[in-house]
Amino acid sequence: MNKRSFTAPYIIWIIGGTLIPLAMMFYYGLTDESGTWTLQNILAIFEPGNLRALWKSLLYSAACTVVCLLLSYPIALILRNVKRAKGVIVFIFLLPMWVNFLLRTMAWQVLLEKGGVINGILGWIGLPKARLINTPGAIIMGMVYDFLPFMLLPINNVLSKVPNSLTEAAYDLGASKTQVITKVLLPLSVPGIVSGITMVFVPALTTFVISNMLGGGKILLIGNIIEQEFTVGDNWNLGAGLSIVMMIFILVSMAFIAKFDKKGEGLA
Amino acid sequence: MSSTLVELEHISKSYGSKLIIDDLSLTIHENEFVTLLGPSGCGKTTTLRIIGGFETPDSGRVLFEGRDITNTPPNHRNLNTVFQKYALFPNMTIAENIAFGLRISKKSKQYIDDKIKYALKLVNMEDFADRSVDSISGGQQQRVAIARAIVNEPKLLLLDEPLGALDLKLRQEMQYELIRLKNELGITFIYVTHDQEEALTMSDTVVVMNQGYIQQMGTPESIYNEPENAFVAAFIGDSNIIPGFMVQDKLVDILGVRFDCVDSGFGTNTPVDVVIRPEDVILGKPGEGRMDGRVTHIIFKGVHYEMEVMAGGFEWLVQSTVGHPVGEEVSISVDPFNIQIMNKPASEDEEAIKLDE
Numbered sequence: 147m148n149k150r151s152f153t154a155p156y157i158i159w160i161i162g163g164t165l166i167p168l169a170m171m172f173y174y175g176l177t178d179e180s181g182t183w184t185l186q187n188i189l190a191i192f193e194p195g196n197l198r199a200l201w202k203s204l205l206y207s208a209a210c211t212v213v214c215l216l217l218s219y220p221i222a223l224i225l226r227n228v229k230r231a232k233g234v235i236v237f238i239f240l241l242p243m244w245v246n247f248l249l250r251t252m253a254w255q256v257l258l259e260k261g262g263v264i265n266g267i268l269g270w271i272g273l274p275k276a277r278l279i280n281t282p283g284a285i286i287m288g289m290v291y292d293f294l295p296f297m298l299l300p301i302n303n304v305l306s307k308v309p310n311s312l313t314e315a316a317y318d319l320g321a322s323k324t325q326v327i328t329k330v331l332l333p334l335s336v337p338g339i340v341s342g343i344t345m346v347f348v349p350a351l352t353t354f355v356i357s358n359m360l361g362g363g364k365i366l367l368i369g370n371i372i373e374q375e376f377t378v379g380d381n382w383n384l385g386a387g388l389s390i391v392m393m394i395f396i397l398v399s400m401a402f403i404a405k406f407d408k409k410g411e412g413l414a
Numbered sequence: 415m416s417s418t419l420v421e422l423e424h425i426s427k428s429y430g431s432k433l434i435i436d437d438l439s440l441t442i443h444e445n446e447f448v449t450l451l452g453p454s455g456c457g458k459t460t461t462l463r464i465i466g467g468f469e470t471p472d473s474g475r476v477l478f479e480g481r482d483i484t485n486t487p488p489n490h491r492n493l494n495t496v497f498q499k500y501a502l503f504p505n506m507t508i509a510e511n512i513a514f515g516l517r518i519s520k521k522s523k524q525y526i527d528d529k530i531k532y533a534l535k536l537v538n539m540e541d542f543a544d545r546s547v548d549s550i551s552g553g554q555q556q557r558v559a560i561a562r563a564i565v566n567e568p569k570l571l572l573l574d575e576p577l578g579a580l581d582l583k584l585r586q587e588m589q590y591e592l593i594r595l596k597n598e599l600g601i602t603f604i605y606v607t608h609d610q611e612e613a614l615t616m617s618d619t620v621v622v623m624n625q626g627y628i629q630q631m632g633t634p635e636s637i638y639n640e641p642e643n644a645f646v647a648a649f650i651g652d653s654n655i656i657p658g659f660m661v662q663d664k665l666v667d668i669l670g671v672r673f674d675c676v677d678s679g680f681g682t683n684t685p686v687d688v689v690i691r692p693e694d695v696i697l698g699k700p701g702e703g704r705m706d707g708r709v710t711h712i713i714f715k716g717v718h719y720e721m722e723v724m725a726g727g728f729e730w731l732v733q734s735t736v737g738h739p740v741g742e743e744v745s746i747s748v749d750p751f752n753i754q755i756m757n758k759p760a761s762e763d764e765e766a767i768k769l770d771e
Contacts, residue, residue: 319515
C-alpha cells in the first residue's frame with residue numbers, strides 16, 4: 147500500500163458527502179419539474195413571503211449573535227483572571243452541549259408553553275399568564291441558549307492566550323482598566339469574536355428546528371420555508387433553489403468575515 | 415549622595431504560606447543604577463513588581479519622592495517597566511507601540527511624532543517605525559520596549575531581566591547600551607537579574623538578595639571584594655569558602671595552618687568562614703608557601719588556567735596565568751589583604767545556598 151491509498155476513505159467521503167449532494171442541489175435548483183433549465187427557483191427568493199422570511203431570519207440571527215456576544219465577552223474577560231477552577235467554569239458553560247440539541251429545544255417548549263412551567267409559577271404567585279411561546283422572543287431565546295457556547299469558546303480561547311505581561315504593560319504605560327480592555331484586549335480578541343460570530347450567525351440563519359418548536363409554525367424563517375418545500379410542498383426544485391441562495395449568502399458573509407480574521411487565529 | 419527617590423519600608427509579602435519577602439527595607443537615590451541580584455525565587459522580581467504597582471505588599475510602605483504610593487495603581491505611578499518578555503503589543507506597529515503611553519495621556523500629534531523619532535534614534539532603530547512587532551528580532555524588540563517606556567519621561571525605569579532572552583554577544587552590547595541610555599536620560603534604573611556579571615558591569619549599587627532578605631548591598635567592587643557572608647561570596651564570582659577560626663585579631667587558622675590577615679573584631683578562637691578568591695591564591699614551589707598540596711585538575715580558560723589543588727584536606731580553586739600540570743607538587747600562599755573573614759551563618763536559612771542559574 148502506498149501512502150496515497152490512505153486518503154481513499156476521505157476522498158470517498160468528500161465525493162459522497164459533499165460533491166454529489168452539492169451537484170444534485172444545483173441540478174434541482176436550476177431546473178423545473180420537467181427538467182428544463184431555469185432561474186425561477188433562484189429568483190423565487192424575491193417573492194414577498196420568501197423575502198419576509200429571509201428578512202426575519204437575518205433579523206433574528208443577528209439579534210441572537212449580538213446577545214451571545216454581549217453575554218460571552220464579559221464572561222471571557224472574567225475567566226481571564228480566574229486562576230483556580232477555570233476549567234470547571236468553562237465546563238459548566240459547555241455542559242448543556244452534551245444534551246441533544248432537539249431535547250434542549252424541547253425543554254424550552256415545556257418551560258414556555260401556555261400550561262408550561264413558567265406560566266405555572268406565574269399563576270402560583272398570582273400573576274396573569276403570559277404569552278411566551280410562539281413569539282420572536284422565544285425563538286431568539288432558544289437560539290441564544292443553543293448557540294452561546296459557540297461564541298464563548300473562541301473568545302475565551304483567544305483572550306486566555308493574551309499574556310498578562312501585555313495587560314500589565316498597558317497598565318504600566320498609564321492606561322486605565324477600561325483602556326486596557328478597549329485598547330489591548332479587544333483588538334487582540336478580534337479573531338475570536340469573528341469566529342464566534344460566524345459560528346453563531348450561520349447556524350442561526352438557517353435553523354428551522356428552533357423556529358418550528360418555539361415558533362409553533364406561525365413564524366416562518368427561511369429555513370422553515372425550505373424545509374416545507376422539501377416535505378409538505380413536495381417541490382424539491384424550489385427548495386434547492388432557495389438553498390443555493392442561502393449558500394451564496396453564507397459564502398459572501400464568510401468572505402467578508404475572513405477579512406477580519408486573516409490569520410485564522412480565532413478558529414479554535 | 416543625591417536625594418532619595420524610592421524608599422521601601424519594612425516590606426513583607428507571601429504567597430499562601432510561602433514567604434517571598436521578609437521585612438525588606440531599601441532606599442534608592444535619584445539617578446542611581448540599582449541592581450537587585452539573586453537566584454530565582456529570592457524575591458527580587460516580587461520587589462520590583464511591588465515598586466511597579468503590580469503587587470501589593472502584605473505589610474510595609476512604598477514611598478516615591480516621599481509620597482506613600484503603596485496602594486497607587488501602576489497607571490498613576492510616575493515610573494515605567496521594561497518587561498522580561500518585552501510585552502510589545504502585537505496588533506500595533508513599532509511606532510504605535512512607542513506612542514501608546516503618550517496617546518493615553520493625550521499628547522499632541524506633533525509632540526508624539528517628535529518623541530517617537532527621538533526614542534527610535536536613542537535606541538538606534540530609526541528605520542523601523544512602521545515595521546510590525548513580529549518582523550524584528552528579540553534584541554530589537556528589547557530596544558523598542560525600552561523606547562516605549564522612556565518616551566513617557568518616567569522618573570524611574572524598572573527593568574525585569576530585560577536581557578535574559580538574548581544571546582551572550584547581544585547581551586554584552588546591550589549592557590553598554592543601557593549604561594549609555596541611563597547617562598543620557600538621567601533617570602533612575604532599578605534592574606533585576608540573576609546574572610552577576612550584568613550586575614557588576616552596569617550598577618552603581620548592587621543589592622544581593624536571597625530568600626526574601628537583602629544579603630548585602632554596596633558598590634560592585636565592595637560586593638566582589640568584601641562579601642559579607644558565604645552566600646554572597648558563592649553567588650558573586652568563584653571563591654574558596656573554607657571553614658576556619660579566628661585565633662586572635664589579624665590571625666586566622668585555616669585547615670590547621672595560621673595565616674596573617676587584616677580583619678579584626680571577631681574575638682579569639684571564634685569559628686568563621688574564610689573567603690579567598692581563586693585569583694588570589696599564589697602557587698609556588700613546595701615548601702615556599704604556607705602549605706603544600708598537589709594539582710588535581712587543570713583546564714585552560716583563555717585568559718588564565720583554572721586549577722584545583724588538594725591541600726590541607728581542601729580542594730582549592732586556583733586561577734593563574736601560569737599552568738601547573740596535574741600531579742605536580744605546589745605550595746599555596748595568600749596575601750593577608752586577600753583573605754576575607756566572614757561570620758558563620760547564624761541560622762540554617764541563611765546557609766541555604768541555591769545557585770540555580
